[in-house]
Amino acid sequence: MRIIMKNIFIVNKASRTGRAADVWDELEAYLKFENIEYEAHFTAGANDATEFAKSATSSGQKVALFVMGGDGTLNEALNGIVDFENTLYTPLPSGSANDFVSGIGLEGDALEILKRALATEEYKIFDMGKVIYDGGQRLFGVSSGIGVDAYVCLQALTSKLKKFLNKFGLGSATYGLLTVGDIFTMPFSDAHITRWFKDEVEEKDVKGTIFAAAMNCRAEGGGIPMAPNATPDSGYLTAFYAHDISRLKCLTLLPVLVAGKHEGKDGFDLLNFDKIRIQMKDKMCVHVDGEHVGFFEDITFECIPHALKIRG
Structure with missing residues (x-):
């Protein structure tokens, strides 16, 4: 029936x-x-x-x-x-x-x-992510992140460049162009990372964090494959973070990132997780599916597995 x-x-x-x-x-x-x-x-x-x-x-x-x-x-x-x-x-x-x-x-x-x-x-069933920060929490379908990629998203919300490129169907290129500038102007921060995955807990200190992104899907920012092997029905999320490399080296690695060939490169780390907490030394910009939510120094990402029913 x-x-x-x-x-x-x-x-x-x-x-x-x-x-x-x-x-x-x-x-x-x-x-x-x-x-x-x-x-x-x-x-x-x-x-x-x-x-x-x-x-x-x-x-x-x-x-x-x-x-x-x-x-x-x-x-x-x-x-x-x-x-x-x-x-x-x-x-x-x-x-x-x-x-x-x-x-x-x-x-x-x-x-x-x-x-x-x-x-x-x-219908098909997909995972969702949740980010928890001081004073609130939000669900996400694609990704949430802290650092340069979040600041790019903040700029893109009011970018005249994006409005111009949208006229030609090229709005997604805005994110890559803004990233080039932000790499040389955004402050980096040291961080302490705690990861929970399959009943195991791991902690590490990270120097000079450029950004950290929690990925449910493989790509964000108009198709940039931050986590090339991520799938939104896996039951877990993938963290991708860049750290402890010079601004110039980060810039030279951008083409590798755009091509999805960055796994294993020094300073680019990928981790699967059920939950991950990132405690930054300094407050950094945070986004959720490209939307700005504020500047925070302590955030937690969690996977909500097999929760979203999608038809189409």
Whole structure:
């Protein structure tokens, strides 16, 4: 027997510098042509997607939640889901990077994903990450990190360069270009790292941390494969951190990083983990799925295994 679910859409028409409005027009035309019942809620500011998702998933009934936007909008909605057991989540990409959709292996554009989702009740189950910091915590689908990569994400939120490149469909290149400058200007920090993985605990001190990223998917920042072997259904996360190398050497290693050939390079470490705590000597910038959450010196990342049901 087919389960009847309410189709609820959370839509950010402002993503990709407003070009997402055309994507929604296409989706809406299809929904109306097929006589599909739905509710649509349009974001107008920060945390709107979170509030819409809370309202949509609080009834205890099964819900088909469709979220259209970039990685930031998808993250906001993820953090609003109250009942993961009864929520089928479908991300509809319309941002400049779309790392989450790529990372979980959804192929095609927003309309193609929508059509597949509406045609089946089948779904796949994926992991999520959680970052805990002073005063709060957030879930993430792609990654969360501290240091240079987080500061790049902060700059990209208001970058005129990104808005310009989005006009040509090249917005994801913003992250790489900003990284080059930040390597020579951002302060580095020593850190103490504690890792929990498969009932074992490991501690180490790290000098001159440039950044540390907790990866659920293999790539962030518009497709940069920070953790080339990470898969979002493994039941654990992968930490990638750069440390104890000169700024110039870090710059020369960027092409190696972009090519996903950095594993085993001095100063570039990869660790699988269930939970990891990073205590920095100095406060550093922190991001969650590319969204800025503040400057902190003590953060913990955890894996929430096999929790997110995705259709499409």
